[in-house]
Amino acid sequence: MVLKLWANNGAGTRQFHASGPKHYASNAYDPLQNPRGCIELGVSLNKLCLDLIQDWLSTHISNAPGHATFPNLEEAANCEGMHDYGPMRTVLANFMGIVMGGRLTFDPAGVIITAGAGAAIEMLIFCLAQPGEAILIPSPYYHGFDKNIKWRTRVEILPVPCFAHNNFRITRNDLEIAYCSALERGLTVRAVLLSNPSNPVGDVLDRATLQSIISFVHDKNIHLISDEVYAGCVFEESDFVSVAEILESFAEASWDRSRVHIIYGISKDLGLVGFRVGVVYSWNVQLIAAASKLTRFCPTSTHTQGLLIALLSDKIFVTNFLAENRHRVTQRYQKVVTALDQIGIVFARASGGIFCWIHLGHCMRSTTQEEEMKLHKYLLHDIGVHLTPGYACSCPERGWFRICYAAVDDQTLTIALDRLQKLGQGVQY
Amino acid sequence: MVLKLWANNGAGTRQFHASGPKHYASNAYDPLQNPRGCIELGVSLNKLCLDLIQDWLSTHISNAPGHATFPNLEEAANCEGMHDYGPMRTVLANFMGIVMGGRLTFDPAGVIITAGAGAAIEMLIFCLAQPGEAILIPSPYYHGFDKNIKWRTRVEILPVPCFAHNNFRITRNDLEIAYCSALERGLTVRAVLLSNPSNPVGDVLDRATLQSIISFVHDKNIHLISDEVYAGCVFEESDFVSVAEILESFAEASWDRSRVHIIYGISKDLGLVGFRVGVVYSWNVQLIAAASKLTRFCPTSTHTQGLLIALLSDKIFVTNFLAENRHRVTQRYQKVVTALDQIGIVFARASGGIFCWIHLGHCMRSTTQEEEMKLHKYLLHDIGVHLTPGYACSCPERGWFRICYAAVDDQTLTIALDRLQKLGQGVQY
Known part of the structure; x- marks a missing residue:
């Protein structure tokens, strides 16, 4: 029955990749409560400019019927x-x-x-x-x-x-x-x-x-x-x-x-x-x-x-927001690639989006999917970052991982990049 | 291509019934602007207690971040x-x-x-x-x-x-x-x-x-x-x-x-x-x-x-709202069936919902679907009410129509019921 297909995680999803979020949820990084926990860089959320929306809401909003934001x-x-x-x-x-x-x-x-x-x-x-x-x-x-x-x-x-x-x-x-x-x-x-x-x-x-x-x-x-x-x-x-x-x-x-x-x-x-x-x-x-x-x-x-x-x-909000969003996304990307260059990790050239697509092939024993899965688990459990493996994205080359850098605050991103230092010279897993 | 199927009003919809809303939209009743227009009794909306929600919003609501109605x-x-x-x-x-x-x-x-x-x-x-x-x-x-x-x-x-x-x-x-x-x-x-x-x-x-x-x-x-x-x-x-x-x-x-x-x-x-x-x-x-x-x-x-x-x-709002909603729905139904009894229109027994299922078989020349469609059009164009025909509801008996009585105000419902008076002794269409 169709039901079984979806209940068992469904056609088209990949069991292994699904274990990332699960592990993350049980051991999420928190600077005070769980400073050794796993940092979520696998989810493509953009939280960089929510403060601007929050500010707009604070000054413009009411749910009162008749008000512009809740017209009728x-x-x-x-x-x-x-x-x-x-x-x-x-x-x-x-x-x-x-x-x-x-x-x-x-x-x-x-x-x-x-x-x-x-x-x-x-x-x-x-x-x-x-x-x-x-x-x-x-x-x-x-x-x-x-x-x-x-x-x-x-x-x-x-x-x-x-x-x-x-x-x-x-x-x-x-x-x-x-x-x-x-x-x-x-x-x-x-x-x-x-x-x-x-x-x-x-x-x-x-x-x-x-x-x-x-x-x-x-x-x-x-x-x-x-x-x-x-x-x-x-x-x-x-x-x-x-x-x-x-x-x-x-x-x-x-x-x-x-x-x-x-x-x-x-x-x-x-x-x-x-x-x-x-x-x-x-x-x-x-x-x-x-x-x-x-x-x-x-x-x-x-x-x-x-x-x-x-x-x-x-229109003033929209113009300012979009400019500031591009500015902050750009800054984040620059921060990530500066660190990667310094560590010696190869990455694809990006001109937009909220990701950096990095290559960790030098950390793998061979270019098999199995090795990529092992490295993904190692990153989760030993390094303490959740990245999206290329395997989950149907990448034809092994060893690529996606970093989402707009879902965490700046300090957390700094810590995550510090953790990646270990990968500069390859790893033992 | 699938596209064509849906663009042409799709599998499972009935062309004829669809003409009701279209006609209604072009000639909608309005007490001042279009008093001879068509009254919409074919849509199962419940507007009877929106005033209670409106009152609650007026006193309780803010979209301000941090407020209970927009927590975070x-x-x-x-x-x-x-x-x-x-x-x-x-x-x-x-x-x-x-x-x-x-x-x-x-x-x-x-x-x-x-x-x-x-x-x-x-x-x-x-x-x-x-x-x-x-x-x-x-x-x-x-x-x-x-x-x-x-x-x-x-x-x-x-x-x-x-x-x-x-x-x-x-x-x-x-x-x-x-x-x-x-x-x-x-x-x-x-x-x-x-x-x-x-x-x-x-x-x-x-x-x-x-x-x-x-x-x-x-x-x-x-x-x-x-x-x-x-x-x-x-x-x-x-x-x-x-x-x-x-x-x-x-x-x-x-x-x-x-x-x-x-x-x-x-x-x-x-x-x-x-x-x-x-x-x-x-x-x-x-x-x-x-x-x-x-x-x-x-x-x-x-x-x-x-x-x-x-x-x-x-909880106080919910309790009051639900009681008042049942009260108003009941009143509306009573109003409708009182009028139908007086006109001499047969209806099915309802104990809930926001409809009355009426029989207009005495207005039809024969019990065919074609006659029901003709009567539906007559109701739309000559009587000035849009009802849902039984045909659209896959009813196995001909001559049944659905009245939705909770989407209009009380005065409009009175006028619609007055218009149905003409159907008491059958009609010529």
Whole structure:
């Protein structure tokens, strides 16, 4: 029965990786209560600018009916179309325009609101593919995709292997090879799913790469899903280019916009995971109609939407917040790579996101998955840090680990980096 | 492609019924702006006690971080396990115990929180059945079940016809016949889904009926899903009995609790549809584990949960609210049936819910679905009321319509009932 599948940790999850959070929970680091405990660097939360939201709330907020942040109880209580509440789609379209560089205009009619980006991806996959059909995803990739894409839709993921020599960046040639291989296996490929900035690497795709990918999906007559949930976490010296911008620059060309869809949300850029607001942005009228109906299964609270409408309509707040968030993310990344350089740990080049993708191959006896698992356990139990192993991200090369540096305070990050010192010359485990 | 299916109004929806809301939206009744417009009695919203919630908010609420209704921004912002936020499961378990008669204790460990009851049902069906398997549902039934159960899970609904002579109440014999018929067709039946109080009839099941149904699912080794979202809308002179209470009274018997699951939510009893809080309550450890994982696709905002924890922890408010809600629902029902009696319209006996299930067979030229559709259109365009046709609820008898009387104000209901006067002696359409 289906039940058993999920109860036993489910299709697409990896038992071993799941042991990380469990161990962490039982032995979580605390500077006073448990200073030798395990530091959680495996969860991609962004807590760097919550103080700014807290400040805004303190001065602007009331839940009192009639107040701007809780405009009308009857309206909020009785709204059945949660994907279309008040001016929320307009507010999100405007916010996305600012986050994605200020050069773009998103049409509120293309915004579908969901209970988070994960639900948005699942809903999109339900719309685009039948059970047994396949989605190409450059690997290493965010391990949550396994759940979002495979669990309930029964759609397959075909990882497209990317390698360190190219900073794990996808090329058209990689896609062609994976696509042909899928056809040979008799699989129908429905879409390519990218994350940009990429999770776990933090790579930010340039225009040429985006163009080549759009060109690929156009030629194959398949869809492109661009997960841009970290768009507001691009480092200060870098520039984020949304797939929407590439489409706009080719407005006159024959490219079919209806085959491109963007995933967005407020979990990462605003750090509000618990509020559950995700977005599918699409130019495809049929998809917008279908997805609007399917939001009945992943709706967002109108109470929360009321608050976010007020928060995101405050343009001064939004501008300051986004600038400060990029600044703090950049500082954190610099702190991490400075320490890694000093220790002598190799890392992939990141231009955004809230991760650093490090290589600990020199600590492993061999390049097997088993050795990577052993090293992951050693990091957990002996070094005292929880990192996400490359194995969990379907990385084709062994020895890579993801550090999430935005979920802990600065002092804790310092301690975690100190602990990694031991790895400089390899380890005995 | 799947997309086309949903974009074109989807598997399981009925085009005709969908025209009701569309027409209503373009010609909505307004006492000043559009006094000849159509009155919406087709949507099962409960607006009767929103003033009590509004009053509570006015005196108790602040979104200020640190305040009881918004306890801790960092906690709310970063909570990834939305089905297990703060004391929310305990608060909902306690609330369910009070709503369902005060004689029951629900275990917080059995509470799974979802983004509304619709998502809860879909999630449960994903856990219990494979594509192509079937669920028995006494008909007429809530038309939303078609979407919740069939759309994405690809599970079949087998309506179990119930008839007016028995007030549309299910019997074990009806279930046996439907079950055997399914087996003959080669279908695997996984569960029975009941709504109690029933939507659209408003029937409240007695202990003997519940016992006979539990006994049936036990004998067939299948599951029982009891949708009790209107438990707090049982009329004052009636008594609600949850399926949980029957199970408790048979604690010593060999009945398998792990095959019984309750659906609950705050959309109807509290009238807070837009807040998106539903519950799966189960005694099945494996199901609880599976469903907890699947809540990633239908999570509830922690911001909203914070507010509800404060609201539902106020025992004086909860007690007063529930009593007043039952009082107002009862008054409304009495008003409707008094008018119907006076007009001479036959109706089914209700003991709860926010509907009246009326028979307009005397207005139809014949008992075909086509005639029922014509009458529905006549009611919309000529009489000026939108009712839900029995056809949309898979009713096996023609001529039945559902009135929802809790979504309009008292004056509007008076006008709607006046308009129905014309139907007393039959109509020409």
